[in-house]
Amino acid sequence: MQTRMIDKQWSEKYPGVGKGPVATEPCISPEYFERERELIFRRHWLNVGRVDEIPTAGKYFVRELEVCKVSVLVVRGNDDQVRAFHNVCPHRGNTLVLNERGTCPGRFGCGFHSWAFTPEGKLAFVPDEENFFDLDKSQYGLSAINCEVWEGFIFINLAPMPKQSLREFLGGVATQLDNSPFSEMKLLKTYKVEENANWKTGLDAQNELYHLPFQHRYTIGDSFLLKDGKYCRFSNVNLYNYHSVWSCEYNPAHKPLPTEALLNRMDSALTNIRFDKRISDFDWYLIFPNMALLLFTGPSGDFFMTYNFWPLSVDRCLWEMRYHFPPAENVGQRLAQEWTIGQLRDTLMEDAFQHEKIQKGLASRACSHMVMQDEEITIRHFHEVLECEMAKV
Amino acid sequence: MSTSQLPEAFRDLEPYIAWSLSSERERIAKRIATPMDEVIEFHGKISARLEAIIIYLNQYPYSQMPEDGQRLCDMALSLVEISNLVEMYKNPAVLNMIEPERFVPYE
Ligand code: FES
Numbered sequence: 480m481q482t483r484m485i486d487k488q489w490s491e492k493y494p495g496v497g498k499g500p501v502a503t504e505p506c507i508s509p510e511y512f513e514r515e516r517e518l519i520f521r522r523h524w525l526n527v528g529r530v531d532e533i534p535t536a537g538k539y540f541v542r543e544l545e546v547c548k549v550s551v552l553v554v555r556g557n558d559d560q561v562r563a564f565h566n567v568c569p570h571r572g573n574t575l576v577l578n579e580r581g582t583c584p585g586r587f588g589c590g591f592h593s594w595a596f597t598p599e600g601k602l603a604f605v606p607d608e609e610n611f612f613d614l615d616k617s618q619y620g621l622s623a624i625n626c627e628v629w630e631g632f633i634f635i636n637l638a639p640m641p642k643q644s645l646r647e648f649l650g651g652v653a654t655q656l657d658n659s660p661f662s663e664m665k666l667l668k669t670y671k672v673e674e675n676a677n678w679k680t681g682l683d684a685q686n687e688l689y690h691l692p693f694q695h696r697y698t699i700g701d702s703f704l705l706k707d708g709k710y711c712r713f714s715n716v717n718l719y720n721y722h723s724v725w726s727c728e729y730n731p732a733h734k735p736l737p738t739e740a741l742l743n744r745m746d747s748a749l750t751n752i753r754f755d756k757r758i759s760d761f762d763w764y765l766i767f768p769n770m771a772l773l774l775f776t777g778p779s780g781d782f783f784m785t786y787n788f789w790p791l792s793v794d795r796c797l798w799e800m801r802y803h804f805p806p807a808e809n810v811g812q813r814l815a816q817e818w819t820i821g822q823l824r825d826t827l828m829e830d831a832f833q834h835e836k837i838q839k840g841l842a843s844r845a846c847s848h849m850v851m852q853d854e855e856i857t858i859r860h861f862h863e864v865l866e867c868e869m870a871k872v
Numbered sequence: 873m874s875t876s877q878l879p880e881a882f883r884d885l886e887p888y889i890a891w892s893l894s895s896e897r898e899r900i901a902k903r904i905a906t907p908m909d910e911v912i913e914f915h916g917k918i919s920a921r922l923e924a925i926i927i928y929l930n931q932y933p934y935s936q937m938p939e940d941g942q943r944l945c946d947m948a949l950s951l952v953e954i955s956n957l958v959e960m961y962k963n964p965a966v967l968n969m970i971e972p973e974r975f976v977p978y979e
């Protein structure tokens with residue numbers, strides 16, 4: 480893939496996407512946020528984790544989806560199926576599992592009256608059952624949430640009847656990345672930061688490279704190919720129904736730092752897991768509404784990251800970042816991975832700082848709209864998809 | 873009988889044993905708590921031995937490290953933690969980043 484350093488190429492490829500101003504109101508309006516709870520987060524497939532977090536029967540994790548005021552219990556049953564349930568006891572509504580993750584000891588027991596549930600969600604035992612009135616235990620299993628898995632990514636959907644399967648929803652993204660070696664990489668590191676920013680303010684700021692040589696001049700400013708050594712240009716952009724991907728090439732003129740150079744030279748790992756379907760050196764997928772999937776090519780094998788931006792309120796969100804690498808074979812490889820993680824981490828810490836400053840500026844209502852150039856087309860696309868979904872009643 | 877905590881060949885790094893920290897949270901805390909001139913000294917000493925450290929530790933499969941080797945590895949991880957400060961930022965942290973205690977690592 481050769482990056483074409485020309486201007487306005489993406490709007491030429493996708494003439495249907497607008498070129499006009501994008502309203503700031505959706506990032507600051509409490510009323511808009513209330514509607515997003517219902518129209519976006521209760522209707523679309525949401526990524527809550529990966530199957531390698533619950534590799535064996537009985538393993539579970541709990542995710543608090545504050546935006547929908549729902550606590551989700553994701554558990555692998557004894558039949559190896561991954562399921563999601565409301566983390567709520569159907570007897571009188573107590574929160575069932577209090578730990579964030581763990582292994583079910585045979586049954587999930589409720590702390591209130593000890594009703595007990597199997598990892599498959601069935602009600603197995605009721606203390607003093609004879610004293611109930613015709614209690615049909617088969618009617619009081621855990622309340623299921625739609626849950627589907629694609630390439631190891633677990634998604635849930637809170638709609639009573641999702642209008643599409645996960646596969647249909649992912650569309651071109653799934654076609655592009657089916658059978659990629661995601662499962663050969665393991666979750667190595669997670670960062671979480673609670674930001675004073677709307678979830679879209681954070682997501683939008685990640686969804687472009689225009690800012691890279693400027694905001695990240697102290698960290699990774701020279702990592703990617705630049706037009707005239709100054710400005711980022713994507714090597715490719717694909718827009719899908721809901722989602723998008725942009726790609727870019729690494730800068731061959733990047734000067735490695737001393738430790739970086741040494742670690743790259745000493746990384747002698749034999750594993751060389753590659754994403755055959757990578758579009759370029761670095762691909763950044765936005766999976767609507769709040770997930771990003773980042774594929775990187777690395778010196779000794781590829782790796783991937785996910786971002787999940789979870790709304791907490793109109794001006795607060797939880798940003799989760801997860802790094803997945805091939806399991807380290809030796810110390811040389813582990814140190815090289817840690818260097819890469821740290822370099823990106825510092826960049827993301829710059830981003831988190833910026834997200835809050837942007838939110839503050841937007842909230843002042845000094846500008847009613849944002850102006851975007853051609854390299855910000857995927858942000859535009861995202862806002863157009865969002866508007867379209869928000870208009871559906 | 874020596875009380876060294878590091879493998880024989882790396883006893884000279886013993887004065888820096890406080891940098892042998894097993895979690896990223898601890899390494900970040902140490903980085904923040906250490907004056908920049910001490911960070912630079914640690915960087916100089918360990919990075920000069922980094923190649924030897926890797927060659928030595930690579931004889932073990934990553935999951936079967938002896939205890940003294942693991943301490944040496946954790947020390948090298950601290951070098952990775954601070955290398956950018958010395959080699960690029962020239963500062964205890966990047967300018968304009970969010971407060972480190974709000975950006976929480978889970979390993
Ligand atoms: S609320 Fe759970 S057993 Fe009563």
Ligand SMILES: [Fe+2]
Nearest residue numbers: 684685690830
């Ligand atoms: Fe950034």
